[in-house]
Amino acid sequence: xxxxxxxxxxxxxxxxxxxxxxxxxxxxxxxxxxxxxxxxxxxxxxxxxxxxxxxxxxxxxxxxxxxxxxxxxxxxxxxxxxxxxxxxxxxxxxxxxxxxxxxxxxxxxxxxxxxxxxxxxxxxxxxxxxxxxxxxxxxxxxxxxxxxxxxxxxxxxxxxxxxxxxxxxxxxxxxxxxxxxxxxxxxxxxxxxxxxxxxxxxxxxxxxxxxxxxxxxxxxxxxxxxxxxxxxxxxxxxxxxxxxxxxxxxxxxxxxxxxxxxxxxxxxxxxxxxxxxxxxxxxxxxxxxxxxxxxxxxxxxxxxxxxxxxxxxxxxxxxxxxxxxxxxxxxxxxxxxxxxxxxxxxxxxxxxxxxxxxxxxxxxxxxxxxxxxxxxxxxxxxxxxxxxxxxxxxxxxxxxxxx
Amino acid sequence: xxxxxxxxxxxxxxxxxxxxxxxxxxxxxxxxxxxxxxxxxxxxxxxxxxxxxxxxxxxxxxxxxxxxxxxxxxxxxxxxxxxxxxxxxxxxxxxxxxxxxxxxxxxxxxxxxxxxxxxxxxxxxxxxxxxxxxxxxxxxxxxxxxxxxxxxxxxxxxxxxxxxxxxxxxxxxxxxxxxxxxxxxxxxxxxxxxxxxxxxxxxxxxxxxxxxxxxxxxxxxxxxxxxxxxxxxxxxxxxxxxxxxxxxxxxxxxxxxxxxxxxxxxxxxxxxxxxxxxxxxxxxxxxxxxxxxxxxxxxxxxxxxxxxxxxxxxxxxxxxxxxxxxxxxxxxxxxxxxxxxxxxxxxxxxxxxxxxxxxxxxxxxxxxxxxxxxxxxxxxxxxxxxxxxxxxxxxxxxxxxxx
DNA sequence: AGAATTAGTTTTCAATCTGAACTATATGTT
DNA sequence: AACATATAGTTCAGATTGAAAACTAATTCT
Numbered sequence: 081x082x083x084x085x086x087x088x089x090x091x092x093x094x095x096x097x098x099x100x101x102x103x104x105x106x107x108x109x110x111x112x113x114x115x116x117x118x119x120x121x122x123x124x125x126x127x128x129x130x131x132x133x134x135x136x137x138x139x140x141x142x143x144x145x146x147x148x149x150x151x152x153x154x155x156x157x158x159x160x161x162x163x164x165x166x167x168x169x170x171x172x173x174x175x176x177x178x179x180x181x182x183x184x185x186x187x188x189x190x191x192x193x194x195x196x197x198x199x200x201x202x203x204x205x206x207x208x209x210x211x212x213x214x215x216x217x218x219x220x221x222x223x224x225x226x227x228x229x230x231x232x233x234x235x236x237x238x239x240x241x242x243x244x245x246x247x248x249x250x251x252x253x254x255x256x257x258x259x260x261x262x263x264x265x266x267x268x269x270x271x272x273x274x275x276x277x278x279x280x281x282x283x284x285x286x287x288x289x290x291x292x293x294x295x296x297x298x299x300x301x302x303x304x305x306x307x308x309x310x311x312x313x314x315x316x317x318x319x320x321x322x323x324x325x326x327x328x329x330x331x332x333x334x335x336x337x338x339x340x341x342x343x344x345x346x347x348x349x350x351x352x353x354x355x356x357x358x359x360x361x362x363x364x365x366x367x368x369x370x371x372x373x374x375x376x377x378x379x380x381x382x383x384x385x386x387x388x389x390x391x392x393x394x395x396x397x398x399x400x401x402x403x404x405x406x407x408x409x410x411x412x413x414x415x416x417x418x419x420x421x422x423x424x425x426x427x428x429x430x431x432x433x434x435x436x437x438x439x440x441x442x443x444x445x446x447x448x449x450x451x452x453x454x455x456x457x458x459x460x461x462x463x464x465x466x467x468x469x470x471x472x473x474x475x476x477x478x479x480x481x482x483x
Numbered sequence: 484x485x486x487x488x489x490x491x492x493x494x495x496x497x498x499x500x501x502x503x504x505x506x507x508x509x510x511x512x513x514x515x516x517x518x519x520x521x522x523x524x525x526x527x528x529x530x531x532x533x534x535x536x537x538x539x540x541x542x543x544x545x546x547x548x549x550x551x552x553x554x555x556x557x558x559x560x561x562x563x564x565x566x567x568x569x570x571x572x573x574x575x576x577x578x579x580x581x582x583x584x585x586x587x588x589x590x591x592x593x594x595x596x597x598x599x600x601x602x603x604x605x606x607x608x609x610x611x612x613x614x615x616x617x618x619x620x621x622x623x624x625x626x627x628x629x630x631x632x633x634x635x636x637x638x639x640x641x642x643x644x645x646x647x648x649x650x651x652x653x654x655x656x657x658x659x660x661x662x663x664x665x666x667x668x669x670x671x672x673x674x675x676x677x678x679x680x681x682x683x684x685x686x687x688x689x690x691x692x693x694x695x696x697x698x699x700x701x702x703x704x705x706x707x708x709x710x711x712x713x714x715x716x717x718x719x720x721x722x723x724x725x726x727x728x729x730x731x732x733x734x735x736x737x738x739x740x741x742x743x744x745x746x747x748x749x750x751x752x753x754x755x756x757x758x759x760x761x762x763x764x765x766x767x768x769x770x771x772x773x774x775x776x777x778x779x780x781x782x783x784x785x786x787x788x789x790x791x792x793x794x795x796x797x798x799x800x801x802x803x804x805x806x807x808x809x810x811x812x813x814x815x816x817x818x819x820x821x822x823x824x825x826x827x828x829x830x831x832x833x834x835x836x837x838x839x840x841x842x843x844x845x846x847x848x849x850x851x852x853x854x855x856x857x858x859x860x861x862x863x864x865x866x867x868x869x870x871x872x873x874x875x876x877x878x879x880x881x882x883x884x885x886x
Numbered sequence: 887a888g889a890a891t892t893a894g895t896t897t898t899c900a901a902t903c904t905g906a907a908c909t910a911t912a913t914g915t916t
Numbered sequence: 917a918a919c920a921t922a923t924a925g926t927t928c929a930g931a932t933t934g935a936a937a938a939c940t941a942a943t944t945c946t
Contacts, residue, residue, distance in 0.1 A: 093504035101496035157892025302729035325817025326705035414728025560923025561911035
C-alpha cells in the first residue's frame with residue numbers, strides 16, 4: 081500500500097502524510113447531503129483558513145469536491161462558497177446471493193441512482209458462470225451511470241460467505257457451494273477503468289455498513305447487525321466502524337451456541353443460533369413445506385396473520401434464541417444496540433416482543449427497548465454497503481486521485 | 484489531550500505530528516530486552532539515517548533511551564552504538580483485590596524490580612481506607628525504586644470491576660461492594676511527581692495485557708484472556724492490542740449465556756458462565772465447605788489429586804461450559820486462542836481436557852489445541868499489566884517528555 | 887456612503903523529512 | 917604498515933507543509 085512499508089507494517093511518518101491526513105479530514109467533515117464553506121471547515125477542523133484553501137483547491141482538482149455557488153445566509157459579511165461532495169462521482173455496488181443477483185450505482189451524495197435485481201439460482205453454479213452473468217448487469221449499470229454523467233471510481237461486491245478482502249478470495253460460501261475461490265481477475269475485469277477497483281466483502285458486513293451510513297447509523301454508533309438470510313450472518317459496528325476481527329470474520333452470530341444440548345449444525349458445532357432462527361429452522365418449526373423461499377415466507381406471514389399457533393411458536397422460539405445470542409454478544413463486546421435485517425425485518429411484528437422478553441431475561445438493562453431496530457433497507461442493503469465501502473475508501477484516500 | 488481538538492474528536496495534522504509519530508515508531512522498534520543501533524533502526528523503519536540520528540538525540544535527552552556502548556559484531560565497518568530502553572525508568576503497578584493488595588515496580592526493560600503483596604479483606608471497606616492502605620505500599624515501592632536509581636514515570640492501578648479509565652471512576656466493583664467511586668484525587672496523590680500520573684484499569688484487562696507483553700503474547704497476537712477469580716472476567720486482545728469495546732467493558736465472558744435454562748445470576752441474567760465456572764460454582768459442585776478461598780482451593784486440589792469423583796465432575800463441568808462460552812466468543816470475535824488465568828491456571832491439569840473436548844464439540848477447528856494456554860504470571864499478572872500499560876503509554880507519547 | 891463583519895488569498899516563517907556529501911571507525915588485503 | 921573496503925553516523929541544502937499575520941473581497945448594517 082504505502083510506498084515505504086517495512087516487514088512489520090511500520091511506516092515512517094513523512095511531511096507529506098500530514099497533507100494526506102488533512103485532505104481526508106476535510107472530506108470527512110462534509111456531510112454527503114449538505115455543504116460547507118472553507119471558513120466553516122477551518123473552524124471545525126482547527127486548520128487555518130490558509131491551509132483549508134490550499135487543501136480544498138487540491139480536492140476540487142481531484143473532482144471529489146465541487147463548488148455549489150455562493151451561500152447567502154442573510155448574515156453580515158462576505159458569503160462563503162458552498163462545497164459539496166461531487167454527485168457526479170459514484171461507485172457500483174453488487175451482490176451475489178443464493179437466488180438472485182443485484183447491482184446498483186451509488187453516488188457520492190449517497191443516492192442510489194440506478195438499481196437492478198434479477199432472479200438467478202446461484203447455488204452450485206460455477207463462480208465463472210455467476211460472474212459472467214453479473215458482468216452483464218454491471219455493464220448495464222455502468223452505461224446508465226455514463227448516461228447520467230456519473231464517473232465511476234470503483235465498486236464493491238458482496239457475497240454470502242467468508243471472504244479475504246485483501247486477496248479477493250471467497251474463503252467459503254456454503255450456501256453457494258463455493259470455497260477458496262480467487263476472484264482477482266474477475267473483479268479487475270468488471271470495471272477496468274475505475275481507479276479504485278472492485279473489492280470483495282461479506283454480505284452481512286456490507287449490510288451492516290449500509291445501515292450505518294444510510295440507515296439507523298444516524299442514531300447508533302455501536303451495534304450488532306444480524307442478517308437473516310438462508311443462514312444467519314452478522315456485522316459488528318463499533319465506534320461507527322466495522323469491526324472485522326483478526327482474520328476479518330468477526331460478527332458470525334449465526335454460530336453462537338444458544339443451547340449446549342441443541343442439534344448438530346452444518347458448521348460442525350452444536351446448538352448454534354442458526355439451527356433455531358435460520359429460515360430453514362423457522363419454516364420447519366412452523367410446519368411449512370418446501371416451495372421457493374419467497375413462497376414459504378408469504379405462507380409464514382399468512383399463518384402468523386391468521387394466528388396459527390405453530391407459526392407463532394416458531395417465531396417466538398427464533399426470537400427467544402436470538403435474544404440469548406444477542407445477550408452474549410452484548411456482554412462480550414459491550415454493545416448495547418441491535419439492528420435486524422433480512423427475514424428478521426420481515427417478521428418484525430412477531431419477533432420483536434419475543435426478542436425483548438429474551439433480552440430482559442438474559443441481559444437485563446444491557447439492550448434498552450429503544451435500541452432494538454429493524455432495517456428498512458431490505459433488498460438493497462448489501463449492494464448499497466458494498467458501493468458505500470468503496471466510496472468511503474475514496475474519501476479516506478483522496479490523494480490517490482491528486483497529482 | 485491534543486492542543487487543538489474539536490468537538491467531534493477530529494484533530495488536524497500538523498507538521499510536528501510527523502516527528503511525534505516517528506519518535507514513537509523508533510521506541511516501538513527497540514526490543515525491551517535487546518538493543519539496536521541507529522543504522523538498524525533506519526533500515527527497519529524506512530527513515531533515513533539523518534532523521535534517525537536526530538530523533539534518537541531527542542530520545543536520549545528525554546531519558547527514555549540510553550547508549551549502551553559500541554556493539555562489536557566482528558563485521559567489517561564502523562561498529563554501531565547500541566541503544567537500549569533506559570532500565571532506570573519505571574512505573575508503579577498496583578492491584579486492589581477482594582482479599583489482598585499488591586504493588587510492584589516495573590522498569591522499561593520489562594523487569595519487575597520490587598514486589599509486595601499484603602493480605603487485606605477489602606470487601607466492604609471504604610475506598611478511602613483501602614487507598615490509604617495502598618498508599619503506604621506505594622510509598623514503600625517508590626522508596627525502593629529511588630534506592631535503585633529508578634525514576635518513576637507513572638503508575639497503574641487494577642481493580643476487580645468495571646472502570647471508566649478516562650474519568651478515573653470505578654463504575655461498579657460488586658466483589659468490593661463499590662459503585663460509582665471517583666478516585667481522581669486519590670490516584671493523583673499516589674505519585675504526585677510522576678509526569679504520566681496513575682491510571683485506573685480493570686483487573687482482567689490488565690492481566691490480559693501482562694500476558695500479551697510478558698507472557699504468551701510472544702506467540703499469540705489475538706486471544707481471549709479469561710481470568711478466574713471470585714468472578715470470571717475477561718480481556719480481549721486483538722492485533723496485540725486490548726479491545727475494550729464502545730464503553731470500555733468488552734470481554735465480560737463471565738456473563739455469556741452458556742445454558743438458557745441455567746440458574747439466575749447476580750447480574751440479573753440466567754445461565755451465565757460464572758454460575759458454572761466461577762470459584763463459588765466449582766467449590767459447591769465439588770462439595771467443598773466455606774473456609775477461606777486459599778484453603779478451599781487447596782482442598783479442591785487435594786480432592787482432584789485423590790481422584791474424588793465429585794471434584795473431578797465439578798471441574799469437568801466448568802471446563803465444559805467454559806468451552807461453550809469460548810466457542811461463542813471465537814465465532815463472534817474471530818479469535819482463535821485462549822489464555823486462562825486465576826483459578827483456571829491452578830486447575831490446568833484437570834480443566835484442559837474438558838475444555839478441549841468442549842471446544843471440539845461446539846466450535847470444531849476454531850481453537851486449535853496448541854492455542855489453549857495457561858498463564859504463568861499468577862499473582863503478579865494484574866499489577867504487571869497495570870504498570871506495563873503506563874510504560875507503553877510513555878513509549879507511545881515520548882514527546883511529552885521532550886522540550 | 888462608510889463602518890463593520892465575514893470569506894478567502896497571499897506572504898513569510900518554522901518544523902521536519904529526504905538525499906547527497908561528508909567524517910569516523912572498524913575489518914580485510916597486500 | 918599502508919591502503920582498500922565496508923559500515924555507522926553527521927552535516928547541510930532542498931522540498932513540503934501548516935501556522936500566523938497581513939491582505940483583498942464581498943456582503944450587511946447604520
